[in-house]
Amino acid sequence: MALLEVNNLRVWDAHTKRVIVHNTSFTLEEGKCLAIVGESGSGKSVTCRALAQLNKKSLCQDGEIHFRNERLQILSEKQMRKKRGKNFCMILQNGMTAFDPSCKIKVHLFETLKTHLNWEKKRSERKMIQAMESVNLKNAKEIMNKYPHQLSGGMLQRIMIALALALEPDIIIADEPTTALDTISQCEVMEQLRKIRLNMNCAIILVSHDLGVVRNIADEVLVMKEGKVLEKGDTPSVFANPAHDYTKYLIKTRSTISDNFIKLMERSNLVKS
Amino acid sequence: MRLIRNLVRDKLGITSLLFLVLVMLMGVFAPIIAPHDPLAINMPLRYASPSWEHLLGNDHLGRDVLSRILYGIRASVLWIFLALIISVCIGTVMGFIAGYYRGIVDSIIMRICDVMLSFPVYVITIAIVGILGVGLENILFAFVLMKWAWFARIIRTSVLQYIEMEYVKYARTIGLSHRSIILRHILPLTFSDIAVVASSSMSSMILQISGLSFLGLGIKAPNAEWGMMLSEAREVMFTRPELMIAPGVAIISVVIGFNFLSDSLQVALNPELRQPSKIIE
Amino acid sequence: MGAYIARRILITLPLLLAVSFLTFLLISFSPVEPAEVILRAQEVPLITDELIERTNEELGLDKPFIIQYFHWLISSLQLDFGNSYVKNEPVWNLVGPAFINTFKLTVASTIVIIIFSVLIGVICAVNERKMVDRWMRTILFVFTATPSYLLGAVCIYLFSVKLDLLPTSGMEGVESYILPVLVTSLGYIGIYFRNIRSAMINNLNEDYVLYGRASGLSEYTITWHILRNSLQVAVSIFCMAIPLILGGTVVIENVFAWPGLGSLSIGAILNRDFPIIQAYVLIVAVAFVIFNMISDILNAMLNPRIRNDS
Numbered sequence: 118m119a120l121l122e123v124n125n126l127r128v129w130d131a132h133t134k135r136v137i138v139h140n141t142s143f144t145l146e147e148g149k150c151l152a153i154v155g156e157s158g159s160g161k162s163v164t165c166r167a168l169a170q171l172n173k174k175s176l177c178q179d180g181e182i183h184f185r186n187e188r189l190q191i192l193s194e195k196q197m198r199k200k201r202g203k204n205f206c207m208i209l210q211n212g213m214t215a216f217d218p219s220c221k222i223k224v225h226l227f228e229t230l231k232t233h234l235n236w237e238k239k240r241s242e243r244k245m246i247q248a249m250e251s252v253n254l255k256n257a258k259e260i261m262n263k264y265p266h267q268l269s270g271g272m273l274q275r276i277m278i279a280l281a282l283a284l285e286p287d288i289i290i291a292d293e294p295t296t297a298l299d300t301i302s303q304c305e306v307m308e309q310l311r312k313i314r315l316n317m318n319c320a321i322i323l324v325s326h327d328l329g330v331v332r333n334i335a336d337e338v339l340v341m342k343e344g345k346v347l348e349k350g351d352t353p354s355v356f357a358n359p360a361h362d363y364t365k366y367l368i369k370t371r372s373t374i375s376d377n378f379i380k381l382m383e384r385s386n387l388v389k390s
Numbered sequence: 391m392r393l394i395r396n397l398v399r400d401k402l403g404i405t406s407l408l409f410l411v412l413v414m415l416m417g418v419f420a421p422i423i424a425p426h427d428p429l430a431i432n433m434p435l436r437y438a439s440p441s442w443e444h445l446l447g448n449d450h451l452g453r454d455v456l457s458r459i460l461y462g463i464r465a466s467v468l469w470i471f472l473a474l475i476i477s478v479c480i481g482t483v484m485g486f487i488a489g490y491y492r493g494i495v496d497s498i499i500m501r502i503c504d505v506m507l508s509f510p511v512y513v514i515t516i517a518i519v520g521i522l523g524v525g526l527e528n529i530l531f532a533f534v535l536m537k538w539a540w541f542a543r544i545i546r547t548s549v550l551q552y553i554e555m556e557y558v559k560y561a562r563t564i565g566l567s568h569r570s571i572i573l574r575h576i577l578p579l580t581f582s583d584i585a586v587v588a589s590s591s592m593s594s595m596i597l598q599i600s601g602l603s604f605l606g607l608g609i610k611a612p613n614a615e616w617g618m619m620l621s622e623a624r625e626v627m628f629t630r631p632e633l634m635i636a637p638g639v640a641i642i643s644v645v646i647g648f649n650f651l652s653d654s655l656q657v658a659l660n661p662e663l664r665q666p667s668k669i670i671e
Numbered sequence: 672m673g674a675y676i677a678r679r680i681l682i683t684l685p686l687l688l689a690v691s692f693l694t695f696l697l698i699s700f701s702p703v704e705p706a707e708v709i710l711r712a713q714e715v716p717l718i719t720d721e722l723i724e725r726t727n728e729e730l731g732l733d734k735p736f737i738i739q740y741f742h743w744l745i746s747s748l749q750l751d752f753g754n755s756y757v758k759n760e761p762v763w764n765l766v767g768p769a770f771i772n773t774f775k776l777t778v779a780s781t782i783v784i785i786i787f788s789v790l791i792g793v794i795c796a797v798n799e800r801k802m803v804d805r806w807m808r809t810i811l812f813v814f815t816a817t818p819s820y821l822l823g824a825v826c827i828y829l830f831s832v833k834l835d836l837l838p839t840s841g842m843e844g845v846e847s848y849i850l851p852v853l854v855t856s857l858g859y860i861g862i863y864f865r866n867i868r869s870a871m872i873n874n875l876n877e878d879y880v881l882y883g884r885a886s887g888l889s890e891y892t893i894t895w896h897i898l899r900n901s902l903q904v905a906v907s908i909f910c911m912a913i914p915l916i917l918g919g920t921v922v923i924e925n926v927f928a929w930p931g932l933g934s935l936s937i938g939a940i941l942n943r944d945f946p947i948i949q950a951y952v953l954i955v956a957v958a959f960v961i962f963n964m965i966s967d968i969l970n971a972m973l974n975p976r977i978r979n980d981s
Contacts, residue, residue, distance in 0.1 A: 504686060505686065505689045505690065505693065508686055508689075508690055508956065508959055508960045508963065509690065509693070509952075509956050509959065510914060510915060510918035510919070510955060510956070510959050512918050512919050512921065513918040513951070513952055513955045513956065513959075514952070516921065516936055516937075516940065516948075516951075516952075517694075517697055517948055517951075517952045518697070519940055520936070520939060520940035520943070520945075520948040521697055521698060521700055521701045521943075521945070521948070522700070522701070522702065523702070524940070524941070593816065597816075597818050597819075600818050601818055601819065601820060601921075601922040604818070604820045604922060604925075605921065605922060605925055605937055606941075607937070607940065617818070617820075620818070620820065620821055620824075621820075624820075624824050624926075627824055627827070627828060628828070628832055631828055634821065634824060634825075638817075638818075638821050641816075641817075641818055641821070642813065642816050642817050642818075642821075645816035645817075646812070646813070646816040649812065649815070649816060
């Protein structure tokens with residue numbers, strides 16, 4: 118039995134009637150990592166949000182989403198709300214804007230923990246400190262008392278991951294978690310995601326346009342363009358034998374860049390030696 | 391002009407504009423279109439109900455209400471519009487000087503603006519009327535005196551913004567004179583900002599001036615002005631409340647017209663405001 | 672933060688001085704000589720040049736302008752605005768109680784304005800583009816376009832004459848506040864709720880709302896966060912409402928015969944009682960400057976970004 122099964126998901130704009138995601142189907146097994154790749158505007162984020170029914174009211178969706186054999190569409194908003202955070206935990210692209218700018222970080226953290234686990238402040242704090250230390254955030258207590266603008270994007274991203282750790286969700290939906298970060302923070306964040314997966318055995322849906330990252334972590338890949346799924350399959354085979362021209366193009370551009378990089382490095386090595 | 395093109399597409403905006411133009415034209419041509427002399431007293435017709443001869447009835451002195459409303463456009467809308475244009479002109483010139491030349495001129499003008507803007511317009515108007523005496527011209531003078539600072543500041547900001555644009559920089563490098571840069575390149579750009587601010591302050595000015603006329607500080611009797619007509623109607627409010635309807639509707643509709651116009655101008659300037667909600671991927 | 676407040680206060684001082692100077696300067700533009708007004712008010716039968724000179728001397732009006740200004744400034748700081756020309760009473764004895772009456776009306780209206788603009792703003796933002804939102808906006812749109820005196824007259828006609836529920840005028844008891852406060856507030860509510868509504872709608876599109884919803888927080892908690900952020904904009908606006916109302920009650924006081932600053936100053940204008948006009952302008956202008964300062968400071972205190980940078 119699959120953890121999450123999506124059948125013919127379709128999302129369209131209620132006003133303009135424009136279809137943003139065309140009949141999309143995929144499954145996610147327990148503890149696996151699925152990557153959704155594509156250029157910006159290809160409907161990746163909308164697909165992810167549709168899973169947790171988080172799209173704007175002006176967007177409509179149909180199709181079937183089964184989570185542990187439970188049909189999500191028939192759930193009330195209240196039941197769905199219980200699932201968000203507890204079962205599906207999201208990590209957003211830009212940590213800098215993901216927290217209420219006028220509140221300390223801990224406000225959001227404690228509110229979330231209180232909602233799902235009914236922990237009081239003391240316990241939430243203790244657990245968060247543990248979780249934050251395990252994602253390499255030192256002085257956790259101090260950090261929780263800061264405002265978002267006082268922290269860096271990478272730190273906020275890791276705080277989101279730490280919150281996910283504390284909530285122990287079944288699926289983490291990471292929507293371009295590394296795009297807004299510098300290279301070093303990118304590595305850190307991806308490292309933490311990998312660790313979570315190993316330790317907690319939770320599934321990950323990773324939205325990214327960074328094929329390098331995808332290749333390293335994902336078990337399966339879904340390639341999207343203009344709201345349509347072009348290709349899906351397990352990572353090694355997609356990368357080795359891309360069936361679709363667009364996938365080939367993506368992989369080729371990626372390798373052109375890295376080939377160039379390698380060439381440059383070699384040349385400089387040659388110069389040095 | 392993009393502003394006008396966008397405005398034409400906005401039905402509510404263009405309707406308001408046409409309505410206001412029509413009202414102003416009626417004010418200008420009041421002597422031709424008014425059916426009666428607005429000052430002619432006709433005691434037998436006191437408080438007469440509307441009739442074919444007097445479409446909106448007659449007031450407490452038997453004067454024709456419709457003619458008074460039409461003539462009232464002059465004091466209630468046209469003169470205010472003129473005062474607004476004058477203060478916009480002063481504000482534009484000052485704002486341009488400050489924004490274009492920067493430096494000490496800029497800081498002097500802006501400090502003067504700070505002082506002017508720290509007085510509430512209403513209070514200064516009352517003070518000026520108190521010192522120079524009662525009369526519409528004094529109120530309008532007070533408005534011009536206070537409002538230009540507001541426009542100067544807004545225009546300075548937009549000049550600063552546009553002056554950074556590449557082609558203005560380019561015009562400077564190839565040695566165009568200051569005057570031609572201002573006239574040909576910056577003025578058209580800031581014009582739309584001015585239009586938005588001016589149209590929104592027009593409605594507050596109409597309301598304030600009619601309020602002052604209502605208090606008897608504005609135009610002198612027996613001239614027609616909407617605020618004063620309401621003040622006259624208030625005297626007999628308990629027996630003849632219907633006399634408040636015509637001038638009341640006149641003021642409200644003109645003010646609503648200007649409010650709609652300013653909203654539409656704003657949307658015409660930033661078309662993104664209109665879109666329901668942007669789809670963020 | 673302390674440095675910010677100190678700096679803000681320091682900027683305000685010269686502004687206050689300039690405001691007081693301008694207020695004083697106003698009187699010198701008068702086409703009528705103050706001495707003449709006083710003598711007329713005292714019903715002196717024949718006003719000779721000699722008499723005017725003597726009155727000028729008594730009032731210190733023969734001294735150089737700057738010296739007159741400093742005299743006036745120093746005594747004004749002690750709330751001594753001189754004597755009313757007409758009533759021959761210290762101006763403060765007239766202006767003081769009137770100021771308190773106007774201030775009561777202002778405070779009551781401000782409270783009503785804050786409560787209702789926030790309430791309506793939230794309701795409209797939560798129900799954006801639905802029936803409630805449309806109707807609220809339309810109704811308040813008409814109210815903002817209605818002159819306050821007309822609204823006042825209609826209210827008196829409806830509630831006092833037809834229904835006989837509330838007093839038409841004066842200032843006796845709580846029920847006499849209802850109509851003036853209602854009429855004062857409606858226009859402002861119509862403007863301010865739009866600010867709150869649009870601030871909340873802008874906030875709705877922020878990432879933190881998405882993350883809050885994605886974390887399964889209740890709509891109530893999320894709305895509270897949105898409101899908190901939207902209020903930051905609103906606090907400074909509300910703060911500025913106080914001096915605006917203070918200076919704008921003239922018409923309403925006249926309609927409801929409220930014994931406040933507005934009524935007093937209208938009387939003073941008609942009698943050319945300059946010291947009262949001067950005191951009125953000074954008080955309201957100073958309130959304007961001070962509340963402007965307070966609103967900036969409050970804004971800085973509410974916004975952690977400004978608070979921590981300074």
